[in-house]
Amino acid sequence: MKKFMPVEELARDERFNQITQADRMSDARSAVPANAESTRRSSNRLTPARADASDAARALMHGIFVGEIQALEGAGRTCWDFTTGEEAPFGLKLDMARQAWDEARHVEISLKLGDWMGSDVGQYAENTVLFQAACSNDPVLRLAGVNRALEGLAIDVFTSMKEFGEMAGDPYLEFCEDWMLADEVTHVKMGSDWLRKVTENDPERRKKALEFQSIVDKMFSYGGSRSDSDESSLGIARRFRELAGFTSDENEHIADLGLQALEERKAQIREKQAAAKN
């Protein structure tokens, strides 16, 4: 078995339909309509009051499910891709094995929840951006990408889903999301701790890793999907992020990235509108 697996080789059964971020962006259905600004909702947060709440929740749950598969694969590959001692400390690999078990449980939970919410495996496309963005060939960048950016996103997603379960009066959903949230906080903390430890005497490497994390965070905030604004579908779960080892400055940075991405998206919409009028 080779080291470092390209995203195209992720093995799936025939129910899955994988797409890359590029596929998604070039899909005509993803295009911003000319009248987008006038038809925008005042809030994009997932709430039971939204007319499309059931479909949106099902789609988000499927996204969580495939994200958990990729996180499982990413953690497993870290156990394999790096030589113990020379490239990655023994303790780091033990933590990644633990994370693989946790992610396997999350896949199980997501499958049961998907069933509970009335969706099927493969009903929505699987965007492989998580594995693609997060699985660097440098273990430190992988910690930054997988454990801090990706798992940090998971904290935000699970917090939103938990709140949705609470508002919708679905204790089953709320219960499961809360348990997964606890695991994700642990995973981010593992990433934060190892990143600090491994780069203790290498500030340049730490800087590079944090820059990489910032790039991945921006990618995960694409189009302003995550920010403090109600126009974003996901918020920033500051309290849980702090528990996981993110500093206040880091949380503010992620929030700024999200707002910046949201403003860029809105500017694009205005440009389109202007072009359509002319």
Added chain:
Amino acid sequence: MANPQKPRAPFAPWDRRELPGSFSVEETARRVGHYKWAEMKLFEALGGWIATVPELDIKMRLGTHCYKHAWHAELWHKRLPELREMNPERLTLPANDAMVRFIDAMTEPEAPELTIEKLVGVYRVFIPHFISAYTYHLNNTSEITDMPTIRSIKFILQDEFDDWREGEMLIQSLLETPEEVDRAAAHQAKLEKIMLEAGGIAGPGSIGINTPAPQGAMS
């Protein structure tokens, strides 16, 4: 209540543990180092294979089993300094070159169509050999002086039995044609021959046979 001043036998009548054991401290450390190396190789392989198997149920099981073997490696890593090996890496070694070749052959299957071979290597060859080596160790070490090793082996064996059964059931569920049965058997035989050369997880003497010399102080 019985008189608390009355002398009691230090070993209760139901406590039949014996002092003699087959392994010295050095021999125990050597074996534990080989166990740790082998458990590490197993958890790394299971982790790597997760992304290569298309079967969703198997993908999840590999993730679960990956951690169990990492935990076993950690238990052995912690045991080594207690056996006077202050540098655990020094004894974290394959038993011999054949064991390295075994791992290379076991981890060779990569393509998504080769799930049978991946599972056969682990659940029909490697894990049964772990169970044998651990059982031999459990039944031959001193039940008093080496109780920490015994305790770890008991925890580990429970995992190994559970995973062995689960893996075997997954293999049976994948074998749908006589040709697939042949594939499984051929791969098992290929790996078993290398393991025979290796002499088991801890090398010759892993299960007490082909042991070159007495290994302990109080056999």
